[in-house]
Amino acid sequence: MKTTKEINQWGVRSVSFWMTMLIALGIIFVGAKFLISPNLGATDFGIPFSNTNDIAFGRIKGIRDIFSGLVLLPLLILKMRRAAAWVFTAAIIIPATDCLIVFATNGPLDIQHLLIHGLTAVYMMITSFLLFRN
Template sequence: MKTINEITPWGTRSASYWMTLLIAAGIIFVGLRFIINPAAGADGYGIPFANAKDFPFGRIKGIRDIFSGLVLLPFLLMRMRFATACVFTAAIIIPATDCAIVLATNGAGDIQHLLIHGLTALYMAITSFLLFRNKQA
């Protein structure tokens, strides 16, 4: 097992780099929205709050979303493809579980939110495949 960070040609010229950065930036935006306007964040998620007393839970989710996006940035900036791939792949559990929660709460009729979460999980799975794929020069 290698214990050093080897600089590789992977980086801004790779589609997987930008695909990962898009998700990182997107989830940071979602987290900020939950902190700034928890009601809008909850509506966007697919499970609106019952009242303003639920807002702290939105802010709790918001800071966790921001962390989820920020945790990828150092790996991207240091061009650590394998570390990025491992963390990013583990994170697929989040939109997959979000999809299951929306399905369990709203039922199969909430196609819009099921697609948002489900397609995010699919996008992340494709990105993970690309991150792990070892391109030979």
């Protein structure tokens, strides 16, 4: 017979664990890209730099993205599902706002970048639901 702790154990066997890990590692990768190649990072984001002075802002975004991913890793490693759920849910504001910024800057015809940011926000909403539901 399994104990309550064993039944409620969350970790590598959970889909929500890996969905969260994917976002954490993905945003670390995006941040590293902004640090290593800020121009490429900005272009991939959907708003290329207009001059070389903007490169510093790309690096600022890069380190913040890396932090956003790193903050989730200890919660995943320590199997702190509820804490991960709250942090992850709060982080939905980032891709949602990114989508709005791309829309305000490029307009509705930049479907590719709007979808990247918008679908990331939707993916994170689904993951948050699963994190709280487990």
